[in-house]
Amino acid sequence: MLLVPCPHCGPRNSADLHYVGESRPRPDPAVASPEEWRAYLYLQANPAGWLRETWYCRAGCRQYFVLERNTETNRFRQPPVP
């Protein structure tokens, strides 16, 4: 079982967390075209390599957070501070 480094609790079993999905900015709903909005809803980048993902620490600290995961190795790293 994957050990997910929750930035608050520390490493936790992935079963303790809820995988929310790829982390992407929400388009402005006032101006988004159907194509943009539906790309946001349904299209996944699914790269081989580093990917930004949102997790929810459901059984633990109940925090949502973003981590980067390498989909080839399952290694994690903290995302760069914006």
Place this chain on the structure above:
Amino acid sequence: MERGQVPTFESPVVKQYPAGVGPLTLADLSHLAKLSVRADDDPGFGVGFGASRTDGGVLVCGQRPGEWVLLGSPAEVARVSDGIARSGHVSVIDLTHGRAVFRLTGTDASAVLEKVCSLDWSDPMTPDGAVASASVAKVVCDLVRHDVDGRHSYLISCDRSFGQYLFDAILDAGAELDIVVGAP
């Protein structure tokens, strides 16, 4: 019952168990007052996420980032709650009726938890006073290690509606270690 008369509090653990004495006990402490305090910054508790400390008769737990849980007698919890610094946005929510609380005590308490919870209960990872949340027998619980007289002891709290189930699940896990139901 006459109007205005306050009825007695009923625990979610409604089954009757023979009271026992032994080195490994599970006790129902659901009658304790429980207060959840939410704030961006520590409103004067002096304890952070993952740790706890005792303030008089109240156990103050850094339960989650920005959330503290107070456990104790109603009067004592009220005393501590009255002293909370209310600067900024602070929410104080009484969860006395919303949570079941049990105390699991004994040298083998960690061995019982290992059967129902995936956290590491070793001393370096979960020292006395440590606070965590995790799934226990498939129910999300708040846990505090709060040793009694040098013996391992854990406070386990869950949503009230799961209380009876969880109490029985812990007793079942501890059966091979001769667990008994202790006095509150």
Place this chain on the structure above:
Amino acid sequence: MTRLAPQPGEVVDRTRPVAFTWNGRAMTGLAGDTIASALTANGVRVVSRSMKYHRPRGYLTNDYWDPNGLVQVGDDPNVRSAHRLLEAGMAVEAQNAWPSVDHDLKAANGLVGRFLSAGFYYKTFIRPQRLWPAYERVLSTYAPGGRIDLDTPHRYYDKRYAHPDVVVAGGGPAGMAAALAAAEAGAGVTLVEHDHRLGGHLRWGSDADRAAANELAAAVEQAGVEVLVDSTVTGRYQDNWVAIVQRSHPVAVERLIKARAKVLVVAPGLIERPYVFAGNDKPGVMLSGAVRRFLNLHSVRPGERAVVFTANGDGDAAAADLDRAGVEVAEVVDAGAGQELIRALGGAKSVDGAQLGDGRRISCDLLVVAVGWTAPTSLLNMAGDRPRYDPTAARFFPNAELDTVLATGGLVGDGSLDELVDHGRATGELAARRAASVAHRLQAHTARARPVEGDEPELAPDQRPPLGRDPHPELFRSSTHGMVDFSEDVTSKDLLAAAAEGYDSIELLKRYTTATMGPSQGKLETVNTVAVLAEARGETIEEVGTTVWRPPYAPITLGALAGRVFEPVRVSSIQPWHEANGVVPIVAGAWIRPEHYGDPAAEVRNCRTNVGITDVTPLGKLDLRGPDVPRLLEQLYVNRWSKLAVGAVRYGVMCAEDGVILDDGVTGRLGDEHYLMTTTSSGAATVWEWVENWLQTEHPEWRMHVTPVTTAFTSINVAGPRSRELVRRLVSDVDLDPDAFGYMQVRTGRVAGVGGSFMWRIGFTGELSYELHVPAGHGLHVWEALLAAGADLGVAPFGLEAQRIMRLEKGHFIVGQDTDGLTKAPAAGVAGLVRLDKPDFAGRPELAWALDDPTAPRLVAIQPIDPAEVPEEACQIVREGTNEIIGRITSSRLSPTLGRGVCLGQVEPPADEPGTELTVVMTDGRRVTARVRAHHAHVDPEGVRLRG
């Protein structure tokens, strides 16, 4: 009797005979026997029939992996008889044989063996497809495996978690030395041994070997290592999540340990490899290890006259052991000197001779083979290693350097006992040092952990001197063909034929022929399979490559996987009353709720005429506090919220970002900055996380907190024309006059003496109703007070079914029943709530587009023309005279109030127009006509009752 005189290393206790039965025949073994050694001591040679051809089989490897040793013990199928210890009273039976293992009629398969070649099943039973059920019935009687007793109770199988510093898989000399060294270096160590005792191959070796094993085992215990025998590391998963099955446990039948090992040491030793030659599956053909275990551990004579074909020291040792035990060794055939073994002679039930390369035929009833080893690199495979073949040593070796998975022992090389122990010790020391680095990292990053000093230590470098590799001849197949996979009855001829058919990649060959896919799972036959394919392709083994070993390393019982079953259940504070008063419960998610108390229709009528009370505690409740709560409400609900006054309640619909209805419920404003949101019972957790998500990720600047308080309150709905009168009797501090406390209003006060309660007027049932939310520790008290106070008003409890009937009569939809994963807000008939003048809310873009979509199905109220017809839910609605589906019934009941069937359903426009006649296909195939209504409510569409 074939029991030998006492042997120096024997593990049987001659003072304790053990009675058991074999196919109903009484036999006696000794304490310490395996089933296999006891059977062999009783002269049994044929223990099973092979899977496909039902050929008689005897013990080949005499260990856990023996492909021929699966037996039924009582209700326990597929017991590995060369591993399971004999117990008094065991009823042991042969599997896969009819009528008996000695006279198996299905052995006729062997006569038509050429029809059962590779791919036979695929080719034969594919057509005609309609006959597959018949084929399946016949084939299943031929399939191997034991007998399952469906009445077997689920006994106490258990699971636990563990967080050891070091797990050592394998308790041979290297594994024991690794465990010992790691423990001495301060690590917490779990040593897992597949067999019943520590020692590995030393146990059936020389006196010196056994002495060394005992010494190491004692030191391991002394060092505080947790030793698990008769246990197997069955898998290594991500981040060293290690599964350990403990087959022997003082309390549990079996226990599955889920260990998060900081370092895993892999030391399984080597598994002896069979040789492919004609007749190699005849009873009496055994590998050298099998013979040595029979002789040296269990003091059992495996035969009277032996031929030994040996390519290594173990074969030589087997010959010496046989000689010492008094078994005549007719010939030692030295493979190293170029001598060859061509075929085993004799009938199907026993070998009676060996034909050698020089043409000689030597009579024997035991043919011992020692041709080399398979390296069980399974756990390394699971950690990402892809082992490489070394032709000089004639076996595979690990190939990758892994930080927290280390290998030692025979898996990585050869050497003297001292060299193996030295390598084990060096591995244990390295494991302990690396585990300390991992422990430091875990402790430093875990919030609750004790603070740790200093920086994380660098991962210790691997400076272990490597073990050597002894040269070994490459011996896989003789000049004849024989069995490659004994479990699956796959011969070298089958493999060559399959390769000729084009299945010449190892992964295809494996799946096509099922070689390596039986109970042995490649432990015995993988390398030979690869070797035969290499032969077919004219390539080397290295070029062909091998398959990847995946979990589990050894089979796991379903009981161990199930463990103790955790099924959390939730109940309200009133549950004891429900149970004492004839409730018929319904399980809804984790909740156990009252479905009804005997007569739901009567419960409905009582609500419509008097007053009823129902336990609605599972209704999700979220406490919202802070100045920015209105912003959240605007963001999550499709409707308008900003002007909700203190004391008011509003109904709202939430949609997900795709516009599909997520949940609905009412939210009340209890105070200036204090709200209570309710959700559906099943949506409570989802909505809570949805709220947290918006607060944490999109709007962390909003000042508000959300807290789930679902079961902090016991929720009781008091419904019916006399509900006000009832509530008035228990509430004194709230003005219940309809002008002061109107429909969709909320008040706080005392109910039956219980402070901190609040109540609101809503109308899910369509009746005048008060929903009381009282602190849960007093919920049962309030419930009983209501019943006592309202006896003269005709108060009676009602359950979920009555509630569902009444809401259907009123035309209120239920999210997830009347809506589905495609139902956007307009389709559910709440287009009017959607406020596109709000600049943003969840799902707004999709809803804006959906409002313009004239084709989406619409939720409408439907009544069959014939009032006696009550379609079942999910009945289809079709275009008249056709089978074209244009909708379905989503809710349907016989209305006790109207005395007729009432429904909600989704239909495609324009069939949603009021008055449209619809054709509903009933479950019995009849078609009934129903009419679309103008309003969702079948009862009181004007809402007079609930506003009363």
